Every structure is written in structure tokens, then in C-alpha cells.
Amino acid sequence: MSLQERDKKHIWHPLTQHKTSKASLGIVKASGSILWDEKGNQYIDGIASWYTAMYGHCNPYITSKVTAQMLSLDQVVFSGFTHEPAVELSEKLIEILPNNQQKLFFSDNGSTSVEIAIKMAMQYHFNKGEKRTTLLAFEDGFHGDTFGAMSVSGLSVYNGPFEGLLLNVYRIPAPNGTNNKEVIELASKLISEHAIAGFIYEPLVQGAAAMKMNNAEGLNKLLQLCNENNIITIADEVMTGFGKTGTNFASEHMATQPDIICLSKALTAGLLPMAITTCTQDIYDAFYSDELAKGLFHGHTYTANPLACRAAIAGIELLQTDTMQTNIKRIIASHQSFASTIKEHPKVKNVRQLGVIFAFDVDIEMERYGDSRNQLFDFFMKQGVFLRPLGNTIYILPPFVITEDELQKIYTVIEASLALF
Template identity: 65%
Template structure:
């Protein structure tokens, strides 16, 4: 009988994969808590929550129970012209969790569509008000998804190269640092034509795909104040950072200047089912509220506000706000701090950084993002029963909140081995 890995190769095309270089996929047959099990029975600690989604652990019993109960009541119904209890209950729960200026929610399917909708909201907001603003502002090295608007505002050419001639107009600025903040603010105030900019989209505090590049809340706050003073809508891409990873419910909670629009997905449904939400202020919504049908936001997805996904999200919020999960988040933060104190001065470590439960270290080696050394690192981790996906020379951890101390120590031990072997 053929293995899953062998059967996979006949028809499947995997994301972010050059199949000629990496033809073989590992078959996973089971997951529970922070552990994945492959078709040969080997276990792996999921150190990145399966792309930052399964933050309460895989196959969480509380989430399964809520989704199962919903499955017997209402599985799917079109969300244009109809509504249902799971979507309404989720809207109430989310609004109570989000920054206080958020009032309206627009459902979609994934992180890319969440940001795509945020971009469309910003562009059409000004159009509906009779203003010509067609430029978007974004950070260098940002990543916001793979649909065309999301690609346009993303700055990683490894993903976007073949499509760049077709993008919307985007101005890029560097991520703020102690050294460049003054010149950056001067550029925004005096050089850049912010009156032509419709929206500023940013990953608050942590740029995930840019190898967990981090910036300070007080620096971002100053940028937000400047752009908002020019009528630019601010769009926080919290697809990765949302739902507790930065130590607060949302990264935007670290600042007093709140975004006009927030994009959410990934941990929204705890890794159980695909769904996304783009929230906005009443001011943004009001620009679309009109007797003129053309001023409406004509965007939709078949599985918008799917009742099962809403049930999973509601169960996830219950867990996130529980005393147990909040204590677990605090423990993980402390574990990372202790580990960092141990290895940050190692001769093979170029730099370390941490925001909440997200921890990253850069190896002092020159390597390609998807090169042979990176592949060797990945194979080392998998060989030691740890699932981490290095980004170039950056090793990062974003483990489930329910991970045990022993499981986290296995991740740390595997990284220690890297520092001795590579």
C-alpha cells in the first residue's frame, strides 16, 4: 500500500513549495494538544501552532464540542439576506474584545481576504466621500497575503515578483527604529503627499513573514498620529498578531492610537475552520451607508460567516479570556525570557527578540531564505521531533498556549543543538 507521501505527489500542489526541489511531503495523521503525529507514528512538537492558528492546541475538546453542537443545528446558510445566532453572538463577543473604537464586522474566508477587504474599504471610503485618494502606504518587508491587493501592499518580492507590474500604487516606508524615527516622521510630514494616500496598512509590532521583525509600540504610535492627522485610514493587519500572541488580546492594545480597520484570521477560529473578519469604526461604515446602492461594499464569499466557523471562534474567545489561558501566556513569556538570557550571547547568535509569546533568534550565518542551510535546519528540527519553520537564518517560536513546560524544553533543546552543530 502506498504511503500518504507517495500518493500526495500524483495530484497535489502545495503552498510556498517548489516541487522539483521538494517533491516529498510528510503525511500527518493525527494531532492533539501541541503534538502532531505522522503516518509512521513519529511525534512532533508544533512550535508554530501550525502557522499561528491552533493556539489552544489541536483538536481542543471544548472547541470540538461547540462545533459539533452547531453542526447538528445549522451547518451553512448564505449570509446575504439571512443572519444567524452564531454570527450575531460572535459579533458581540468580538466587539467586546476589540479596541473600543471598532463597531462593525465584515466576514470573509482567510487572512488575504481580510486584508483585501480592508484595502477596498480604505479606497472606497474616500471614493464615496468624493475624494481622489488612490495610494496606499505600507511598511517595507511587510506581508499581507497573496490576493492582488494584499500582494500590492506586501514588500517581499520572493512572493510577488511575477505580478508587480499589475499592482495598485503603494508607497513604502521603513519600519521605525530609534535611529530612523526622526527622519521617517519628517518624511511623512514634509515630503510625502499624504493627502493622496487612502490608507496605511501595517503589521503592528511584529512582521511575521519578514522573519519576525519587531518594532516598538511608541514608535508606531507616532506614525499613526501623523498619518491619521492627514485623513489617512489606518489598517492594522492582526492576522498573525491577534488573539493573545503579543501578550494582549490584540497588538493594537499596546497603543492609545487605535486603527480605523482591523484584519483578523488564523487564531480567530483556533485552527479549526477557515474564517476571517475585517472590523472597522462607525465612521468608516457610515461612508458606505447610503441611498445610493453603488456606495455599498460589494464584496462577498460563499462561506461568509459560516455557522460552524463562528462556533469555533466563539469557543476560542471563551478560552482566550479564561484565567487558565491568560496564565499560560504569562508562563510562556517568562520561559522565553529565561531561555533568551541563556543563549543571547552565544557566538552563533547574531540577535534575539521577543514580543509576547513570539520569540525569534537570528543565527550568525549568511543564508538564503529558502536555501540549503535553511533546509538542513528544518530537517534537524523535524529529526528531533520539533516542528519549526526557519525563515532564512531566523528561528522563531510561536507555540500553542497550552504547551507544557517539558514540550517547550524540547523546543529549546533542539535550538541549543543547532547552536552547537551549525
């Protein structure tokens, strides 16, 4: 019996309406930028498996480091204990983070990193004797699936059934360079009328909103406005972190740095689940007290798992190599070349790129998970390319180790797909 058939018996997949979806494809092997299914078919992983495996699947440097770690320490409670991989990771991460970041809080995934950030922002004010219960966020943002993360997300396709149960959030448009003044005016009005504790945003690229890109200058002005009003700023870098925007973190494109940063996905190079919420010394100091209740009482069983920490250390080491930085520059240059060609196509609009993130819209209306979108997905897979269109948006976010031939095949298949419409 195939993996597909066995899977259907018991497994409930994410982001899937099983009554109308096809059976899930059985993947049995991965290496570099390539996935293999149980029939031996190969697929170029054009989105690094949801932006995680940025140094390639089963990277031997990372797997060797984690294998060695398994032989000395696999797991230990992180409340009251510490260990070398967590301490070393904290040191290496602080070295490459924006220089205002000083403290790390470990958790399990992107959603929980956001959940912790929201708690930090709200309790920061509470601990200082000020009641602020409202949050500010971008329209069309996506920050995860737990309740706090859903609250600050603006995509109702994901959280519609829970709207009446969420935190109090006001949404503003993301600045795009043409609406910066209006965005600042709206944010100023909301700040004057409400006790806003924190502002959460995806810096420069809203991934789930179909790689919608915002304006660095406008975002920087928003961050300055928040600073002036003692509003905690939270950069959700779960998708954008670790080299994808051409810098280590998307926040580096702005002069004003966030108070809190959320990290996951590429943090552990796609090998093991883990997340980190980082913050400034000022945030941490608001919880540092003789009063027990002022502590941040949040924890996960696998917090700072030694194996995941070791994978993250290896990933940071690879990111800083000349080879990986050269690869990133090569991908950026290839994307720019492809953009100059594809933007002239009559069925293409809104070509956009930041770092290794490339996207454009097919000039046809499509539902996010409708028939036309599924037709695109199926076409790509039949050609041996794994891309995951978001409605009529086709995007590429490849592993840094993708070869030029593999990248050129993705471009060729994308161009061919436009003949479907």
C-alpha cells in the same frame, strides 16, 4: 501506498518549488501541541501550525461546540440572512477589540480580510467625493497573496512576477526606535506629495519578514500622523491577534488605535477557515447611503459560516479563561529565561521577543529557502520538533497549551542546532 506517495500524484502545495523540495510529510493525527505522522513519529508543533491552533489541536471544548452546531445549522447564505453564531461572535469580539471598533465584515482568510480593508479605505474616500488611489505600507511587510494584499506586501520573493500589475503603493521603513524621526519625516513627505488613502501595517511584529519587530512609540506617531491627514489606518492582526503579544491584540500596545483591523488565523483556533475585517462607525457610515453604489459590494460563499463562527466563539471563551492567561504568562517567562541564556551564544544575534513570539538570528548568511535553512528544518524534525526557520531566523510561536517540558525540549533542540554551523 503512503500519503506521501499518493500526494505527489495530484497536489500542488503552497510556498513550494516541487522540483527541488522533498515530498510532503503525511500527518494523521494532532492533539494539544503534538502532531503524529503516518509512521507514528511525534512532533511538537512549535509554531501552532502557522499561528492558528493557539488553544491546541483538536481542543475538546472547541470541537464539542462545533459538533453541536453541525446538528442545528451548518451553512446558510449570509446576504439577506443572519444567524445566532454570527451575532454572538460579533458581540463577543467587540467586547475584546479596541473600543473604537464597531462593525464586522466576514470573509474567508487573511488575504481576503486585507483585500476588504483596502477596499474600505479606498472607497471611503471615493464615497466622500475625494479621489485617493495611493497606499502607504512598510518595507518587508506581508499581507497575503491576493492582488490587493500582494500590492501592499514588500517581499518580492512572493510577488515579484506581478509587480507591474499591482496597486500604487509607497513603502517606508518600519520604526525601530533608532530611526523613528527619519520614518516620520519620510511619511510626512509622501503624504504631502501624494493622495494617500490608507496606511497598512503589521503592528509590532512583521511575521513573514522573519519576526522583525518594530517600535510602539514610533508606530504610534505614524498613526497620529495618518489621523491628522485623514488617512485610513489598517492594522493587519492576522498573525498577531488573540493573545500572542501578551494582550488580546497587538494594537493595544499603542495609544492610537487603527480605523480597520484584519483578523484570521487564530480567530477560529485553527479549526476552520474564516476571517473578519473590523472597522469604526465612521468607516461604516461612509458606505451607509440611499445610493446603492456606495455599498461595499464584496462577498464570499462561506461568509460567516455558522461552524466557523462557533469555533471562533469557543476560542474567545478559552482565551479569556484564567487557565489560558496563566499559560500565556508562563510561556512569556520561559521565553525570557531562554533569551537570557541564548543571547550569550557566539552564533546568535538579535534576540527578540514579544509575548509568546520569540526569535533570533543565526550569525550566518542563509537564503530564505536555501540548503542551510533546510538543514536546520530537517534537524528540528529529526529531533521531534516542528519549527519553520525563515532564512537564518529561528522563531517559536507555540500553542498556549504547550507544556513546560515540551517548551524546554524546543529550547534544547534549538541550542543543539547551533552546532551545525
